[in-house]
Amino acid sequence: MKFVISQSLNCGVIIPDGQSLDIDNFTFLPDSNTNPTAKKIMVTVEADTKEEAVPMAQKQFNEFLAKLTLIDNSKYILEGQMSVLDLNTKVTTNTMTVSAGGFIVKNGNEIKNFYESKIAGKKPRKKPLGLYRDAILSDQSFERYRNFYRVLECYFGDTISITTWIKAKEPRVTMKKK
Numbered sequence: 001m002k003f004v005i006s007q008s009l010n011c012g013v014i015i016p017d018g019q020s021l022d023i024d025n026f027t028f029l030p031d032s033n034t035n036p037t038a039k040k041i042m043v044t045v046e047a048d049t050k051e052e053a054v055p056m057a058q059k060q061f062n063e064f065l066a067k068l069t070l071i072d073n074s075k076y077i078l079e080g081q082m083s084v085l086d087l088n089t090k091v092t093t094n095t096m097t098v099s100a101g102g103f104i105v106k107n108g109n110e111i112k113n114f115y116e117s118k119i120a121g122k123k124p125r126k127k128p129l130g131l132y133r134d135a136i137l138s139d140q141s142f143e144r145y146r147n148f149y150r151v152l153e154c155y156f157g158d159t160i161s162i163t164t165w166i167k168a169k170e171p172r173v174t175m176k177k178k
Helices: 050-072 108-119 126-137 141-156 159-169
Strands: 002-010 021-023 026-030 038-046 077-086 091-095
Touching: 002 050, 021 108, 026 050, 038 050, 050 077, 050 108, 050 126, 126 141, 141 159
Parallel strands: none
Antiparallel strands: 002 038, 002 077, 021 026, 026 038, 077 091
């Protein structure tokens, strides 16, 4: 069975035609015809039940939005309002929670072009990509540093290699000596 899942999104993506913006298998939708900023993201998934479809869609949303974070370190935050349309029965289920935030507005076509030329079709490692996105989304400096450090651990594997890499990039950085 196919389900169309749409979830509210807090970001600063402008949809140039004001209707929708398709990137990969995802569609950005505006809140209204008068405000062309993306307020929802939508994907179609195949699952046996709605209960299976929702976590599948959320995983796909998170992985896709993490890839978009690579473009310009922008925040893409999924919010609580979700709609699930069962294409077989044509029944829609809605859930809702409220949150708020603000973003720098960007042209959706520029994001789409960059994504298609640099990211689409590539298979980045999921763990470091998720850690990178978590670092970008965090407002706390310790959390950001820890998650960026953990990204490096995924590639280097040990703290000596990470320290060497950091010193090569930032030779004046103060580091604690044992």
